[in-house]
Amino acid sequence: MNQDNYFEEALKIRNLLEEFKYHHGIHRPTILGVREHIFTGSVSSVAWFMSAQETSFVTLSQRLFANLLKIRMHYGHPDVFDKIWFMTRGGLSKASKAINISEDIFAGFNCTLRGGGVTHHEYIQVGKGRDLGLNQISTFEAKISCGSGEQILSRDVYMLGQRLDFFRMLSFFHTTTGYFFNTTVIILSVYVFLWGQLYLALSGVENSVLGNNNNSKKALGAVINQELVIQFGLFSTLPAILESSIETGFLEAIWEFLVMQLQLSTVFYTFSMGTRAHFFGRTILHGGAKYRQTGRNIVVQHTSFVENYRLYSRSHFIKAIEFELILIVYAVYTPSAKITFFYIDMAVTCWLLVFSWIFAPFLFNPSGLDWLNTVNDFDDFMKWIWYRGGVFAKAEQSWETWWYDEQRHLKTTSIRGKLLEIVLNLRFFFFQYGIVYQMGIAGHSKSVSIYLLSWIFIFVAVGTYLTLSYVRYKYGANKHIYVRLAESMVMILGILAIIALREFTAFKYVDIFTSLLALIVTGWGLISIAQVFRPLLRHTGLWECVVSVARFYDILFGVIVMAPVAVLSWMPGFQSMQTRILFNSAFSRGLQISKMATESVHQKNV
Numbered sequence: 161m162n163q164d165n166y167f168e169e170a171l172k173i174r175n176l177l178e179e180f181k182y183h184h185g186i187h188r189p190t191i192l193g194v195r196e197h198i199f200t201g202s203v204s205s206v207a208w209f210m211s212a213q214e215t216s217f218v219t220l221s222q223r224l225f226a227n228l229l230k231i232r233m234h235y236g237h238p239d240v241f242d243k244i245w246f247m248t249r250g251g252l253s254k255a256s257k258a259i260n261i262s263e264d265i266f267a268g269f270n271c272t273l274r275g276g277g278v279t280h281h282e283y284i285q286v287g288k289g290r291d292l293g294l295n296q297i298s299t300f301e302a303k304i305s306c307g308s309g310e311q312i313l314s315r316d317v318y319m320l321g322q323r324l325d326f327f328r329m330l331s332f333f334h335t336t337t338g339y340f341f342n343t344t345v346i347i348l349s350v351y352v353f354l355w356g357q358l359y360l361a362l363s364g365v366e367n368s369v370l371g372n373n374n375n376s377k378k379a380l381g382a383v384i385n386q387e388l389v390i391q392f393g394l395f396s397t398l399p400a401i402l403e404s405s406i407e408t409g410f411l412e413a414i415w416e417f418l419v420m421q422l423q424l425s426t427v428f429y430t431f432s433m434g435t436r437a438h439f440f441g442r443t444i445l446h447g448g449a450k451y452r453q454t455g456r457n458i459v460v461q462h463t464s465f466v467e468n469y470r471l472y473s474r475s476h477f478i479k480a481i482e483f484e485l486i487l488i489v490y491a492v493y494t495p496s497a498k499i500t501f502f503y504i505d506m507a508v509t510c511w512l513l514v515f516s517w518i519f520a521p522f523l524f525n526p527s528g529l530d531w532l533n534t535v536n537d538f539d540d541f542m543k544w545i546w547y548r549g550g551v552f553a554k555a556e557q558s559w560e561t562w563w564y565d566e567q568r569h570l571k572t573t574s575i576r577g578k579l580l581e582i583v584l585n586l587r588f589f590f591f592q593y594g595i596v597y598q599m600g601i602a603g604h605s606k607s608v609s610i611y612l613l614s615w616i617f618i619f620v621a622v623g624t625y626l627t628l629s630y631v632r633y634k635y636g637a638n639k640h641i642y643v644r645l646a647e648s649m650v651m652i653l654g655i656l657a658i659i660a661l662r663e664f665t666a667f668k669y670v671d672i673f674t675s676l677l678a679l680i681v682t683g684w685g686l687i688s689i690a691q692v693f694r695p696l697l698r699h700t701g702l703w704e705c706v707v708s709v710a711r712f713y714d715i716l717f718g719v720i721v722m723a724p725v726a727v728l729s730w731m732p733g734f735q736s737m738q739t740r741i742l743f744n745s746a747f748s749r750g751l752q753i754s755k756m757a758t759e760s761v762h763q764k765n766v
Contacts, residue, residue: 233268
């Protein structure tokens with residue numbers, strides 16, 4: 161159960177129902193809102209963060225929405241409806257299970273549009289259990305983000321925008337759909353900022369504009385550093401602190417704020433921002449919102465890496481790897497990065513984003529930094545990648561089934577959504593465009609022919625892969641000698657090509673790694689665009705190549721994510737520190753018992 165009602169609070173129900181007889185403003189209320197008491201905050205730090213966020217929303221925010229702004233809609237389970245009023249005005253439910261996935265708030269929309277009113281009452285509260293694990297919380301955030309995206313596309317919000325006065329309309333926007341819109345804009349601003357910095361570095365504009373003027377560099381760093389408190393999770397804790405100061409006192413709220421920071425609340429809220437921005441943006445582009453069941457059970461067991469990768473690879477991991485790559489390339493190719501303080505001052509918030517999006521699923525995962533679990537998780541990940549169970553395999557069992565599920569939104573989207581998806585993926589070719597001019601073989605030339613010649617290398621790499629795949633498919637089962645011969649020929653030709661380039665051009669050995677970097681990024685862009693053209697490619701042999709290469713990319717991404725986690729798991733002390741900081745004593749004892757049981761089972765299997 162995620163909802164409770166205390167006996168002493170149940171005695172106040174009669175008083176609450178009497179509120180239907182009195183005017184709250186112009187009309188009598190048709191929805192009576194009550195405050196919720198979130199009682200699940202003591203299990204772990206993640207549950208506490210979620211509890212604090214929900215408590216501030218269902219008390220402080222709802223109080224303001226109802227009694228001053230007059231824009232409160234129906235948000236919570238304990239709200240009481242005037243049944244006869246709603247039944248004579250179309251009922252509670254809406255027709256579409258996709259557009260109206262956030263059915264609670266659409267009841268409030270319907271109430272407001274038809275002349276009803278919504279109130280909020282403080283003298284009665286109902287117990288509420290919230291999600292306790294990071295995966296449950298992320299699923300819930302994904303559900304409400306998709307629902308908010310569908311709200312923006314609905315005619316209900318359009319009609320409210322036409323009928324509300326200017327101030328109520330602004331309040332309504334910034335407290336409902338505008339919150340998710342602003343979060344998405346913040347994440348998009350990070351994209352624009354990092355890709356803009358990469359352009360300045362690779363094109364030489366930054367060096368030519370700033371030169372060696374340290375004052376200009378300091379001014380630029382001061383402007384960029386303003387993102388620190390605006391972008392990420394620090395401000396997400398402020399509503400919870402305000403609510404705590406009202407409920408328990410200012411000093412207690414300050415102490416809670418400090419403890420929350422020590423328990424990595426900024427990491428959690430930054431991770432949640434990524435979840436909201438990803439699913440809200442996807443819904444705006446492609447639609448396809450669906451109900452996501454969270455469960456809300458007490459999470460004691462360890463979550464495998466396969467499940468974390470399925471949930472967060474597209475929404476967090478790949479984006480974090482993209483940001484990390486841009487930051488590293490920027491540090492290598494810009495003269496400004498040589499001024500260490502300038503680079504730290506400029507990039508600290510972006511590195512915080514990368515750290516949060518990669519490490520949060522492991523930091524807030526029971527036994528997430530345990531070495532034995534890390535080794536077993538990687539073995540399960542490789543089995544999941546290579547599992548071939550046919551059309552009846554589930555996403556939890558097979559990478560290929562999951563990969564096709566991740567593309568489902570592209571099947572139902574419009575032509576406009578597909579075009580926007582292609583345009584967004586063109587940024588990877590822009591990365592290639594900037595990198596190839598940094599190679600020694602380019603000879604500092606700025607001719608566009610250098611970029612066009614780089615595509616020859618791309619086509620040669622793709623052709624080589626197709627040839628080797630064909631040889632393995634035709635001769636791999638019985639005639640291994642032909643496979644080894646083909647691989648040897650490719651290796652010999654590659655060495656001869658490097659020798660020729662070294663002899664007749666300005667080729668440097670570091671160009672090998674630079675070209676591979678451009679090839680990997682461009683290849684991911686080609687795969688992303690090929691997924692949009694899946695209906696045209698699926699009946700050709702080229703689609704099998706796309707699936708095969710995409711599998712190797714996910715292996716690469718998984719290794720990149722697992723590598724720092726494996727290092728932390730191998731080092732002593734991190735696992736015990738994580739358990740003591742992030743979970744309460746009873747939960748920690750349960751983890752120790754679970755760990756001993758896991759080790760016992762593993763020893764028996766060995």
